[in-house]
Amino acid sequence: MKLILFIFLFLVSISGFSQDLNARVQILSPQIQNSNKRALDVLEQAITEFLNNRKWSEAQLQPNERIDCNVVITVKEWDGSSSFKAEAQIISTRPIFGSNYNSTVLSLNDKNFDFSYSEGQTLDYSDQNYINNLSSLLAYYAYTIVGLDADTFSKLGGTNYFNKAQTVLNNAQNTSYMGWKAYENTRNRYWMIENLNNKSYAPLREILYSYHRQGLDLLSDNPSKGRKNIADALPALSTLDKQKQGAMFNQVFFLAKADEIISIFSKSDPMERSKIYNILADADPANISKYELLKNPK
Numbered sequence: 001m002k003l004i005l006f007i008f009l010f011l012v013s014i015s016g017f018s019q020d021l022n023a024r025v026q027i028l029s030p031q032i033q034n035s036n037k038r039a040l041d042v043l044e045q046a047i048t049e050f051l052n053n054r055k056w057s058e059a060q061l062q063p064n065e066r067i068d069c070n071v072v073i074t075v076k077e078w079d080g081s082s083s084f085k086a087e088a089q090i091i092s093t094r095p096i097f098g099s100n101y102n103s104t105v106l107s108l109n110d111k112n113f114d115f116s117y118s119e120g121q122t123l124d125y126s127d128q129n130y131i132n133n134l135s136s137l138l139a140y141y142a143y144t145i146v147g148l149d150a151d152t153f154s155k156l157g158g159t160n161y162f163n164k165a166q167t168v169l170n171n172a173q174n175t176s177y178m179g180w181k182a183y184e185n186t187r188n189r190y191w192m193i194e195n196l197n198n199k200s201y202a203p204l205r206e207i208l209y210s211y212h213r214q215g216l217d218l219l220s221d222n223p224s225k226g227r228k229n230i231a232d233a234l235p236a237l238s239t240l241d242k243q244k245q246g247a248m249f250n251q252v253f254f255l256a257k258a259d260e261i262i263s264i265f266s267k268s269d270p271m272e273r274s275k276i277y278n279i280l281a282d283a284d285p286a287n288i289s290k291y292e293l294l295k296n297p298k
Contacts, residue, residue, distance in 0.1 A: 020059065020146055022066040023051040029075040036080065039119045047071065047138060050123045056142045057150070057161060067149050068093045068102060071141070073113060081118070088113035088137075092145040094152055094212060098220030103212065105148050107256040112179035112188065113137060127164065130171040140168040140189060147196065151205050152212035158205070162196040169193055187248050195249035204249055207233050211257075219264075227264060231276060234261075238283035254284040262290060266297040273297070 025048040027040050051071070069092040077085035088110045093102040115134035117123075125135035143165035147158030169189060172180040179188045195201045210233040218226035237250065258280075265276045277294040280287070 019052055019054065020056045020061055020067060021051050021069055021142060023048060023069050023071055025051070025071045025073070027073045027075060029078070032075055032078050040075070042119050043117055046117075046121070046123055047073075047134075050125070050135065050138055051142055054125075054142070057146045059150075067145060069106075069145050082116045084115050084117065086113045086115070087111045090141050090145070092149065094149055096212075096219070097217040103216055103260060104256045105152060105208075105212075106145060106252070108192070108252055110137075110179065110189070112177070112184075114177055127167060128171075130175060133172070133175060133177045136168055136172050136175075140165050140193075143168065144193065144196070148208065151208040153209070154213075155206055155209045156202065157209075158196075162193060165193050166197055187251070191248040192252065195247055201247070201249050203236050203239075204253065207236055207253075227268065227272075230261075230264060231272065234276065234279045234283070238279055250283070251286075254287060258284065258287045258290055262293050265294060 025044050027044045027047075029037065029040055051069075069090070072089040072091075073086050074088070075084055075086045077083075090106060090108045090110065091104060092106040094105050095102050115137065116132065117134055123135045123138075124131050125139055127139075130136055143161045147161030147165065150157035150161060169180055178184055180190060181188075182190045182194075184190070196205070211230055215226050215230035215233065218229065237253070261276070261280065265273055268276070273294045277291050280291045280294075284291075
């Protein structure tokens, strides 16, 4: 009996520590001539294990429910030892109900993904304080990915995770590494999490829910209703853009969704395509050349 109880508690403890991310990490170094690139392979593995072997959320996920994400780090400069200047592309996706399609939720380029790492170093991390820039960068994006994913399944469901990403950012305010501070530029980690935690942007976070849960997830069973719900959600993007011109969150949303929205409505009737075109041209003029496809679909 005691053995059975022990096994039961052991299995419960394992399930309680199921991980949240299915991260694929790739490190590119096209400009680096250093012949000891084995160290980059070690770094790639260390980052992969850091992201995939930690618990980032309270949710109990099955292995097939883990959030798919890609982290592509391009090393621009490396001293051959521990100092890296790099940029990173962060992409996360979400499966759509009743289909084999994965929708991009986050697609972001971080131009200041600089860090220090020595081969074989353990990537220590604490929510309470800043230890090193690499683990802080990875934790920040892990919480952001989990938070955005949660927002697509329930209204404002990612709030707790965005608060944790804010804590990571706050702990990094005294570091000399760039990307953590408000005054450095308007498109960095500071402004991303500021927007996500700013109540003024709650309508855009709610659009993430309407767009995915009430829109994309219905397309396989009820395409007309799914498209209608997406179309009804989009006008709020234009309103919010006028209130907060040049805000980072709006731009991140369209970077992930512009091509997808075009694909969804490309086979709609001319009146609906025209309506969607006008909304998108107003809310996202930077991509207006893409939206021209809605006027004349191939």
